[in-house]
Amino acid sequence: MFRLFLALHFLFFNLYACKGGYDTCKQKAKDANIFQKNALVLPLKNKRCLLYSRHIPNIKILKYDPFLSLYFVKEKKHFAYPYDINMRLQLGTAIINTKEAKEGKFLQSQIGLNRFAKYNQTLASPALISSSCCSVEGIVSSKGVIQKEYIKHFLHTKKARYGDIGIRVYNKKGAVTVKASDPFMKENPFKINDCIIEYDRKKVSDAASLMQKILFSSVGSRHQVKIKRASKELTFMLTCKQRYGGGFLSDTFLEQKGIYFDERLHVSALNKKSQTYGLKLGDKLIQVNGVSVKSQDQLRRYIKNFKEHASLLFERNNFQFFVNIK
Template sequence: MFRLFLALNFLLLNLFACKGGYESCKLKITDSKSIKYQTLQIPVLKNKRLLFSSHLPNAKIIKYDPFLSLYLVEDRTKFEHPFKINNHLSLGVASVNNKRAIEGKIVKDQIGLNNFATFNEPLATPALLLNSCCALEGIVTPQGIIQKEYLERFLKSKSAQYGDIGIRVDDIKKSITITRVNPFIKDNPFQEGDTIVDFAGKKVKDSATLMRKILFSKVGSTHSVKIKRDSKYFTFKVKTQKRYGGGYISDTFLEQKGIYFSKNLTILKIANEFEGYGLKVGDRLMQVNGVKVSIIADIREHISDFKYFASLLFEREHFQFFVNIKGKVKSNK
């Protein structure tokens, strides 16, 4: 009760201190030049800016997160009043640019690197998601809202590396359900349809919270994961591995093998080890294990459906050819 009293008092003080509301936030965005050429260039730390950009910025780059297209760069203008991450309770949020503020609320939190947060109102991009004190709650990108927890981790971490235990999840019928399993992670014990009961001995309330715990965990660290499969319970010990795809990078599980795709399923980047397979940048993927694919999610859906190797059909200049890529585990199906 006492905590609630303190929280309410803090909110009242906050509201009084921020009486300018979102109009002042619009002015701050204009004064700081936080939106320029359809990119976000937000002053966040002393003499530094947080950039969201699909292009390499013309600035001194301190660090880069390719998954979320985030850059931390030096700020030559040295804006005196940087934006801060909101670490307190907030009565409301708005998507704000230098022209308008759209008040509303997040209706679904960001689930890892594949499902960005969604808002209850249509939003223009790019924009800043702010509370009435102009503190950052997230940023609005073409794929959705990147929430403050990810922005804060990027600002504080030394690298943009994320953890992975070989699963993708979603909230289905009030349960955290495994929707996809990485077939290229050795000894992956999970199956599609498993529901997560707890992680590291503690219950997690939703998929968004679970994926943050996994992604933010140190590569090489070991965790216990309790799952329910049909009517039985199992507890697995899993080691966090390096994440290779997600966000603004394709996430087909083939990234772990060194193959990266564009949205139209042409190869954007390929590891040197695949020279012997005859694959080239620009080859377009047509089928995965005998099933036609047209979007990234299709590859993820069908890639684990094999016993010994994944069979991929590519097309190059109207010529089609198969490539078989060996997996590390048998299919869980």
Template sequence: MLFRLFILLSLLLLNLYACKDGYFSCVAKTKDSKTIQNDSLSIPIKGDKRLVYSKKIPNAKILKHDPFLNLYIIKDKKHFKYPFDINMRLQLGSAAVTNKTFKEGKVLKEQVGLNTLGTYSAKIKTPALITSSCCALEGILTPDGFIDKYYLNRFINAKSADYGDIGIRVQDAGKCIKVIASNPYLKNNPLKRGDCILAFDGKKVYSSAGLMRKILFSKVGSKHTIKIKRDGKVHTFNVVANKRTGGGEISDTFLEFRGIFFNKKLHIVGLNQYFKDYGMKLGDRLVQVNGVRVKNQDELREYIENFKDFSSLLFERNNFQFFVNIK
């Protein structure tokens, strides 16, 4: 207990005295590095590279791309002498920082996977940086929410930008980490909606945010165990991490796993060759699933999941309607 208190006091002193100018220096650094560029962030990092957040493709040499979170690594032609670091240590304070001002705040809700970005207390013009008083990155603040440092650090350092997926989406439900959706197209998927997740790879899980990081950051093809509680009984299953195909800026209806991608109005924006050969086209709008009208991606995912063995999809194109059956 005393040792823990000593560590906390040491961290407090470090934050108070190590960076004498505090967040004012972070504002100056953000301005000097030209990190904020209109609606985008271009953050200098080690190795003469920049971490970019942008909904538009950067006009630069792209080294890596995360389409789910709109992140890029690009080559920095103009070397910035003092790049930003990701702070992976315990941090006692943070602020939202732009090239003009800062506002101290805290994370109100953690980022849960790719679909639910975090919430930060300080209100400030976005995009912005979230930094410590020593200007180390704690995350970035976008118009859609807070992308935390774990995702930034993983994206920068991992060889691949691919995410792992075991076919479930979860949320905190009291003391239970509850499965709220299960991929019906994932072969031999043992997990069901309503399952309560107890442990992952033999370690107890405490939050949906932490569990989703473990799953997403797992290597595609890696094997894992997951312990769940279902109808009062405990089960342990073996699962394999597949490549994540939907979430974040990409639609996440589970049909992406089969090769169909949608916009928010359920118009097709992406198709694999199989469905192109089937006669489907970009722009076709999904109207019904198994006779039930769907209005958004959440409804689509729910109805798709309810019909695990067979799905009849009704599409519309120029007032012409046609069915596509998926098994």
């Protein structure tokens, strides 16, 4: 009898929410206590939670995505009205916390792991982008909105791993254009300013949808890419590799060599692949191939200018030294 009551109550709750009252979604967020110490905790089914946090949570972690700072965790208690990731058509969305709900719209879709989505209303991060039925449309992070497609992908894959074919793209005058090409990826055929026309024989319409297809591809899968370079059209068959940087990780192409940076180009993390370079945490990158750099974007832009190796100038305690990377 009690279960029937809960089921009917849940049905009523959702039917009421779908009528457009975002106040109901605010109340649901409050009842679920989803905002906790600068983290967003969304209860799911079977005592599981989706957690967005910039710090490692003190709870049993089932899965972790370092690119998006998402955790799939096990809770001790059951929540009567779990959240779902909305993949249905909705007429409206709103940005929500426990105090406010501002109805709005997406201004820009998420372009892979390099540019999160933009929403036309703002609330302090973390916040929730919700449908009128109180289901998840996106998570508002400190860098922008993590859209539902990426959240769903994280929840439905065994391990947070993304595909890479060695390019970073953007929309330029109606074309999807290569902004950066990975110089360390073997047999990478792409050049800056190449226009991507087709991916797996389907027309490419925008950078967001292309990067989503690439990222969600399995590592080792084969793909056909058609490009336009100047006045020529070229077609390549490529093997999808593993992505190492982007999102809340640095994305300079040096991550595959085990070297990660903060926003000011100090070395923030090193793994086993970097041991031969003699680097330490806190070392500051000053130059790349003889050019001064002050941002990750500049580093990614100039690191391609080498023949036999990339020459990196670092500084440690007022001592400068070179590191050569092939």
